[in-house]
Amino acid sequence: xxxxMQPVVGVxxxxxxxxxxxxxxxxxxxxxxxxxRPGELGGLQGIVIPGGESTTIDKLSRAFGLREPLxxxxxxxxxxxxxxxxxxxxxxxxxxxxxxxQTFGGLDITVRRNAFGRQVDSFESDxxxxxxxxxxxxxxxxxxxxxxxxxxxxxVLGRVATGSRDGAxxxxxxxxxxxxxxxxxxxxxxxxxxGDPRVHQLFVAMVRERS
Ligand code: GLN
Numbered sequence: 702x703x704x705x706m707q708p709v710v711g712v713x714x715x716x717x718x719x720x721x722x723x724x725x726x727x728x729x730x731x732x733x734x735x736x737x738r739p740g741e742l743g744g745l746q747g748i749v750i751p752g753g754e755s756t757t758i759d760k761l762s763r764a765f766g767l768r769e770p771l772x773x774x775x776x777x778x779x780x781x782x783x784x785x786x787x788x789x790x791x792x793x794x795x796x797x798x799x800x801x802x803q804t805f806g807g808l809d810i811t812v813r814r815n816a817f818g819r820q821v822d823s824f825e826s827d828x829x830x831x832x833x834x835x836x837x838x839x840x841x842x843x844x845x846x847x848x849x850x851x852x853x854x855x856x857v858l859g860r861v862a863t864g865s866r867d868g869a870x871x872x873x874x875x876x877x878x879x880x881x882x883x884x885x886x887x888x889x890x891x892x893x894x895x896g897d898p899r900v901h902q903l904f905v906a907m908v909r910e911r912s
Pocket of ligand 1: 751785
């Protein structure tokens with residue numbers, strides 16, 4: 702039996718950082734479940750869209766027949782957390798996407814894909830997050846997007862601190878890297894790889910609120 706106290710949270714398992722999310726969800730008192738087929742969306746109280754490659758996840762979601770049922774679940778209010786590629790997939794608008802790339806949408810934001818630069822420009826930084834107590838979260842950015850623009854209903858939870866890239870002024874300074882809108886949460890970075898469960902705890906709390 703499942704209970705609202707131990708919600709079942711899916712991790713879209715088409716490509717990307719699935720295992721790390723499942724492990725972190727378990728640490729937060731949720732039951733993590735990989736989701737590859739439409740039938741596996743049933744009974745979920747939340748879903749994580751992991752980091753990976755947003756164009757690949759988009760394509761595979763269509764090939765596996767997951768796109769439409771997932772859109773329906775999101776439209777029905779299923780809480781979702783997207784990290785990195787997952788943030789891109791939850792965004793209503795993309796810049797620097799591939800011309801045929803689609804998102805699931807839901808978050809009234811514009812994201813810029815690969816905004817921080819290519820793979821070599823991946824970096825780590827400490828980010829203060831609204832709604833996450835206990836000091837800044839150590840954030841790992843890997844070919845990450847940032848949020849260029851947010852709609853009215855979107856709460857900005859975190860930004861890159863000025864000078865956090867080697868202390869020198871950088872185009873990354875002040876960029877929005879964590880947002881929330883209703884039951885949707887997204888981060889540009891990968892909280893699942895740093896061993897700090899607080900972002901997942903925030904998401905599991907959002908899921909419990911809804912259940
Ligand atoms: N650059 C990737 C994309 O566009 C995202 C990278 C990641 O998830 N680590 O989908």
